[in-house]
Amino acid sequence: MRKKIYNVLLLFADSLAINVAFVLAFLLRFDSNFMNGAQSVNYFNVYVQNILTFTLIKLIVFYFFGMYNSLWKYASIEELMQIVATSFVSTAATLSYTVIMQHHLPRSIYILTFMLDIILIGGIRFSYRAARRIRNNGVGSNKNFKRVMIIGAGQAGAMVIQELKNHEELNSIPIAVIDDDDSKAGKKINGIPVLGDRYHIRKMAERKKIDEIIIAIPSSSRKEIKEIFEECSKTKCKLKMVPGIYELIDGQVSIKKIRDVDIEDILGREPVKVDLEEISGYIQNKTVVVTGGGGSIGSELSRQIATFNPKKLLILDIYENNAYDIQNELLRNYPELNLEVLIASVRDRKRIEEIFLNYKPNVVFHAAAHKHVPLMEASPQEAIKNNVFGTLNVAECADTYGVEKFVLISTDKAVNPTNVMGATKRITEMIVQSISRKSKTEFVAVRFGNVLGSNGSVIPLFRNQIAKGGPVTVTHADITRFFMTIPEAAQLVIQAGAMAKGGEIFVLDMGEPVKIIELAENLMRLSGFEPYVDIDIEITGLRPGEKLYEELLMDEEGLQETRHAKIFIGQPIFMDYKVLMTEINRLREIVMGDGEDIKDYIEHMVPTYTRTS
Incomplete structure (x- = not known):
């Protein structure tokens, strides 16, 4: 209703402005005494006789040029150009009408009315914005601004x-x-x-x-x-x-x-460039499985895989809530995506075989894993069941059912591990490297550091502590970690999969390590708090299995560049598959409870593992 009233008032003001422009044009053309000259009077009579027609023609042009649809309170150079164009066309339409009807007026009248229309019609509209500006400047001193x-x-x-x-x-x-x-x-x-x-x-x-x-x-x-x-x-x-x-x-x-x-903006890491053609070549029209597909990395992998038009995307996860969330998101954003969510545990060999038999996947991204260092340190048998035996189940099924590519998501904690979680991830790397030597499937591992904002990472913990007023807890003043964003990690994982030939451990360029205490300080500042003044930082001491710094490469692995600036290859360290299976079977017996210390045997299997407890 308010808009209709506004447009009616604007229509009335335009009608008045149109005719004021004509009168002013006559005054400028014939001087103020134009009513005393016979010729000028005749011309003015032509205008008077056609006053309604001239007004109507111009208003119709104004309407079709959207002069009553623009938000003039936001008027800018674009609206000014609109006024100029509208005034020109409306004047040309008036001229055309007078020529057709043989109602001649001096050419100077048309030129003058064109210029005056711009001034008057534009003045009406821009005066509204000027009034708002004056009013805004008046309230600018308000303390609420x-x-x-x-x-x-x-x-x-x-x-x-x-x-x-x-x-x-x-x-x-x-x-x-x-x-x-x-x-x-x-x-x-x-x-x-x-x-x-x-x-x-x-x-x-x-x-x-x-x-x-x-x-x-x-x-x-x-x-x-x-x-x-x-x-x-x-x-x-x-x-x-x-x-x-x-x-x-x-x-x-x-x-x-x-x-x-956000914290991602101040890490100094540039956006990743990927070879879209190379990636689409192994994902497009293929059946792709993402294990742990509801987790931080798995869900982002699923989002990005969806953009490459897979024949079918299978999200496999044991935790139904996360799987449900990513399912709804993908179906909303990619309505044409052939998506299926499978609730299953990678520990369940029979269930995994059933899935591979029924769906015959072409590509597997294996992201399912236990990853919380302190929790796995307290429950090493669970880390082994999920990370080692779960990976073995998926990898052997990939080999048996002819999967083309198998990409394992690994971690920098697998390098010279000081905790059970890192050691189990190193064993999973050994599994894919050894099985690749006897399989037609291209098995690779991709190793990277911490991912910003992932479940259980330090960022959500700090944000939660800041929201509660602190203190923010850091385990050591000198502790450092490598970080990358979730989308960056997922993109590089997919790119590495395209480069795979079998047996490689791809190492992602994580940039410079970040001091955790500086990360905490920056998060406080981003939240509007001053570190140590508004919120304190408390040093709690290193947790069991925790390192001061992480490594991305073992000494013996070396490093080889790839055609992608942020992806490198560690030299393969192969282990005989049969020997490895013998050791894994022995590990299975220990986990089932024969009395031997689990960590002792992990130390035997992973020579670079150093126990801290």
């Missing part, structure tokens, strides 16, 4: 300023812009001054009483974002950012796309 600093004086920064000015419901006003380009210093962008480079962030935030900082440099690298974050973290401002160009599909910045800076 956030004072915002924008990092980046480029196109994205300009669009952010425009969006903030247009959306008063956000209670945010742009105050200052920061940009490293010296040529922009002292200038204004959409009326907001550029006050220096990144090293002025802290000083200007204090001087201008900034509440929030928005990083608006979508083309910047992750390394640059990390450096800017380090400067912003010296302030107490809330930090947000415009997503990277690779996230902005349409290249447009809007308030809805501005998001909080």
